[in-house]
Structure formats: C-alpha cells, structure tokens
Amino acid sequence: MTNISGNAYALTILSPIRTGVVKGEEIEYADKVRDLLESWNLLPNSPMTQVPQTYLCRFFVLDDVYTESLPGASVMDTFADVLPVVPDGVRRRILPKEDRLKSRYLVFSSNFYGGPQGDVDGYLRGMWNAIGEHIKDLWGYCYGFDQVRDAATFVSYMKKCQLPVTLFFVGANDEPLPAQLKALYLKQEFARFAVANQGLEAAVLRANYQAFIARVAPTNLSGPTWEPGQYRL
Amino acid sequence: MSNIAGKAYAMNVITPVRPYLVWVNKVIFWAALKLPSTLKGLITLSLIHYARWVIIGKNQFPHLAPEQPKEDLSYCYMLFFSNFNGSWDQYVDSFTFAIPSGLDMFWKWNIRYPKSVALTPFHKYIQYNQIETLHYYNGYPLATSNDVKSASAVRDALIAFDQTADQGTDAEFIKRYHTLLRGLQHDLGDMYPTPIVSMAAYQVEKRTRWHASQLSALTADRVQQS
Numbered sequence: 001m002t003n004i005s006g007n008a009y010a011l012t013i014l015s016p017i018r019t020g021v022v023k024g025e026e027i028e029y030a031d032k033v034r035d036l037l038e039s040w041n042l043l044p045n046s047p048m049t050q051v052p053q054t055y056l057c058r059f060f061v062l063d064d065v066y067t068e069s070l071p072g073a074s075v076m077d078t079f080a081d082v083l084p085v086v087p088d089g090v091r092r093r094i095l096p097k098e099d100r101l102k103s104r105y106l107v108f109s110s111n112f113y114g115g116p117q118g119d120v121d122g123y124l125r126g127m128w129n130a131i132g133e134h135i136k137d138l139w140g141y142c143y144g145f146d147q148v149r150d151a152a153t154f155v156s157y158m159k160k161c162q163l164p165v166t167l168f169f170v171g172a173n174d175e176p177l178p179a180q181l182k183a184l185y186l187k188q189e190f191a192r193f194a195v196a197n198q199g200l201e202a203a204v205l206r207a208n209y210q211a212f213i214a215r216v217a218p219t220n221l222s223g224p225t226w227e228p229g230q231y232r233l
Numbered sequence: 234m235s236n237i238a239g240k241a242y243a244m245n246v247i248t249p250v251r252p253y254l255v256w257v258n259k260v261i262f263w264a265a266l267k268l269p270s271t272l273k274g275l276i277t278l279s280l281i282h283y284a285r286w287v288i289i290g291k292n293q294f295p296h297l298a299p300e301q302p303k304e305d306l307s308y309c310y311m312l313f314f315s316n317f318n319g320s321w322d323q324y325v326d327s328f329t330f331a332i333p334s335g336l337d338m339f340w341k342w343n344i345r346y347p348k349s350v351a352l353t354p355f356h357k358y359i360q361y362n363q364i365e366t367l368h369y370y371n372g373y374p375l376a377t378s379n380d381v382k383s384a385s386a387v388r389d390a391l392i393a394f395d396q397t398a399d400q401g402t403d404a405e406f407i408k409r410y411h412t413l414l415r416g417l418q419h420d421l422g423d424m425y426p427t428p429i430v431s432m433a434a435y436q437v438e439k440r441t442r443w444h445a446s447q448l449s450a451l452t453a454d455r456v457q458q459s
Contacts, residue, residue, distance in 0.1 A: 002266065010285045012312070014295050019302070037367035041235050048370035056282055056316045058243045059368045065310055067249050068345040068361045096344050099249065102302035105294070107245075109314050111283040144297030161295045166288045166311075167262040169272060171281035172381040177372055183384035184376050184424070190387055191421040194414055202403035205410065209398065218392050231239060231374045231426060 003165045008055070008174035009114030009123070014062065015142040015161045016103040022141070029141040030104040034061050036138055049229035050130040053123060053177045057110035059138075064101050106142055113176045124158050125151045181226040182218075188233070189216050236366050239374020240427055241282060242324065244315045245364040248343040249308035252291055258311070258342045262286060265339075274332035280324065282316040282378045286339065311343060318377040325359055326352065375424045383420035390417055 003010050018029045037059050128151040139145045148157045193212050236243050265271045291306040317324045329349045336349040347354035394413045
C-alpha cells in the first residue's frame with residue numbers, strides 16, 4: 001500500500017465543503033472554514049499537538065484547480081496566423097481546457113507514525129478523542145459530516161474522503177513520535193554536556209556523566225523530553 | 234496563511250494531467266516505488282522531512298451527499314505535498330540542480346510543465362500552481378530533518394555507551410568517552426528557534442509584546458499623573 005512507507009503513514013483527506021452561506025453570518029461555508037483555520041494560528045499552540053503520533057500535518061482550502069495556459073503558441077496557432085481561414089474554434093480546441101471545481105474542499109494532509117500495518121483507524125480515533133470539538137467546528141461545514149456522531153463514524157467518514165497516495169517519500173525517520181522527541185532532547189542535552197565538560201579530569205568527567213545520565217534518563221520516553229510542537233527551549 | 238512551522242515549509246502544488254496519460258505517470262511512480270535506487274537523488278536532498286504525490290482521477294473527487302454538485306472535469310490532477318527545511322527558493326532550486334531529470338520524469342506528463350531547467354519558467358510554473366497552507370503543524374518545530382536523523386544516532390550511541398560506562402578505570406572511561414564523541418561529531422549540535430518558529434508562536438509573542446508595551450505606557454502615564 002503506497003500510503004505506508006516503513007512505519008510512516010501518509011493520510012490525504014479531501015472533504016467537500018458545503019456550498020452557500022452560513023445562516024445568519026453572511027459568510028460562505030468555505031470562508032468560515034478558512035477563518036477557523038486562521039484562528040488556530042492565534043492559539044498558543046496548534047490543537048494538533050494533542051493528536052498522538054503526528055509528525056507534520058497541514059490544512060488548507062482547495063478553492064479551485066489551476067490550468068496554466070498561454071494564449072496560443074500551438075502548431076495550429078501558427079497556421080492560423082498564416083491562414084486566417086482556420087476558424088477560431090479550431091484553435092481554441094487545441095489549447096488546454098479550463099476546469100472549474102463545483103465544490104471547494106477542505107484538504108487535510110498528515111504524516112504520522114502508523115506502525116508497519118499503517119493503523120489509520122487508531123490515528124483517527126486518537127484525533128477524535130483528543131480534539132473532537134475542534135473537528136466538529138471545522139468539518140461541521142462539510143457535506144456528509146452530519147452523519148458523524150462518535151469516533152467510529154468519524155473514522156468511516158474520513159475514509160470516504162481519503163485519497164490513495166501514488167508515491168510517499170520519507171526523508172526523516174519513521175520512529176514513533178515520543179521516541180523522536182526523546183532523541184531530539186538527548187541530542188540537545190548531550191551536545192551541551194560535551195561542550196561544558198571539556199578538559200576535565202577523568203574522575204570528575206565520569207561523575208558528571210553519571211549525574212547527566214541520571215538526569216536525562218535516556219531510555220525513559222515519558223520524561224524528561226520535548227513536548228510535541230514545542231517551539232521554545 | 235501559514236506555510237511555515239518552525240524549520241519546516243509546507244508546499245502544496247496541484248497540476249493537471251491529461252486523463253489518457255495518467256497511466257504513464259502511475260507506471261513511473263510505481264517503478265520508482267519498486268526500484269528504490271531511482272529515489273537516490275531525492276535521498277541526497279536531506280532537507281526533506283516527508284513528500285508525497287497523489288493523482289486524483291477526474292471522477293475521483295470525493296462525493297459525499299446527493300445535494301453536493303458532481304464535478305465535471307476534463308483533466309486528472311496531481312497533488313504534490315512536501316515538508317522541507319529552508320526557503321522556497323532553496324528547495325525549488327535544489328531540485329533543479331540535484332535531480333532535474335527525475336523531476337521532469339514525474340511532471341513531464343502534466344499540462345504546460347516547462348521542464349525544471351531553465352529556472353525561471355520552472356519557478357513561474359510552481360508559483361502558478363501552488364496553494365497556500367492555512368494551518369501547518371510541526372511536531373518538532375525546532376528540528377530539521379537532519380536533526381531528527383542525527384538525534385536517533387546520538388540516542389543509540391549514548392545508550393550503547395552507557396552499558397559500559399561503569400566498567401574499567403576512569404582512564405579507560407575517558408578513552409571510550411572520547412571515542413563516543415569522535416563517532417558523533419557529525420551528529421551533535423545545538424538546536425535553536427528560528428526567528429519565526431510558527432505563525433502561532435509569532436502571533437503569541439507579538440501579542441505579548443503589545444500587552445507589555447500597553448502596560449508600560451499605562452504605568453508611565455500614572456507616574457506622570459502622580
């Protein structure tokens with residue numbers, strides 16, 4: 001399955017947003033979704049910090065698709081310059097067409113630790129349990145979400161919105177997030193220890209090292225460690 | 234808009250593909266998946282955390298309710314999502330310089346793809362087709378992709394070293410300790426916040442500064458009045 005690479009899982013969700021205006025607010029549903037997501041940027045930290053095993057994720061609104069097209073420059077167009085008898089319709093048919101989406105889509109793309117089997121159900125259940133209220137606020141403006149009542153119905157709704165990944169590339173690593181955060185904490189602390197303890201007597205260095213190990217507890221994932229989404233040291 | 238979270242940048246690009254050429258594109262991705270050596274170029278771009286390509290058929294946009302209008306599209310669409318370190322220019326240019334042929338292989342079936350060389354038309358193509366992220370979350374905003382990889386190496390080496398830390402004399406300990414440091418010299422290093430770690434962090438700090446300035450102005454007024 002191409003959604004999985006090692007233990008990492010690539011979740012791609014496109015949820016169609018209702019067309020029309022929010023009752024009493026004079027704002028389109030898609031713009032309401034946009035406002036909500038923008039408001040998450042003003043919180044002390046993202047609600048996604050509470051969703052277990054999330055490496056990186058993003059939200060955006062897909063308003064439309066794009067087709068870049070130049071005004072002409074095809075073979076027939078050249079002929080048309082020379083032979084004005086070539087009807088304009090023929091020239092236009094050769095140029096790329098312009099698609100327009102009829103719905104706008106809430107796009108949610110997440111990279112998370114899913115284990116070798118890619119436990120997407122477990123991840124989505126964890127997401128519902130952690131930030132259920134935020135999910136209801138956001139997805140509440142999407143088609144089909146009125147069927148969602150609990151974690152199980154949320155999982156089945158999200159699977160209807162899921163698109164299979166064609167190619168997933170993992171450039172970092174695919175360990176569980178708590179293991180990655182602990183490793184980052186250790187790297188930071190050990191680099192500082194190495195700098196602070198240069199040129200010491202062997203016995204003093206050994207004693208300092210033992211105190212350091214007791215403090216950082218390298219095999220204890222629960223702490224001390226970095227918090228998910230931590231942006232200050 | 235928030236394309237940045239800590240040291241990571243989120244890129245979203247959507248490009249049209251002619252439906253009768255989608256299978257060619259899919260075969261190329263399938264081959265890349267089956268022959269990991271074809272992704273060697275991507276691996277050398279160690280600034281990438283995660284990247285993915287998703288091809289949506291013209292009839293595959295999710296349709297969830299009878300009242301939702303059905304899409305009527307002429308083309309299939311390729312979505313590209315990337316999480317990388319550094320600036321937009323650094324990333325796009327590093328693709329052009331490191332793996333131009335690999336890049337062309339993935340995108341050459343897309344309408345109006347200008348090829349990755351020369352740079353300016355390629356920049357324009359990506360800019361035209363890029364969509365801004367509204368909310369971007371990074372589990373480790375202080376770390377780059379290389380930090381995440383080197384942190385695993387540091388942790389493993391430290392845990393292995395600690396197994397023997399109590400053995401032998403102090404002189405033997407320091408010898409092993411120096412060997413440990415030599416082995417990790419490419420992996421150690423401090424991590425610090427970048428000027429804008431995330432839009433959330435930036436906004437919170439901006440607000441805090443604003444409140445602090447309001448408070449000091451108020452205090453100054455009161456002192457003046459008294």
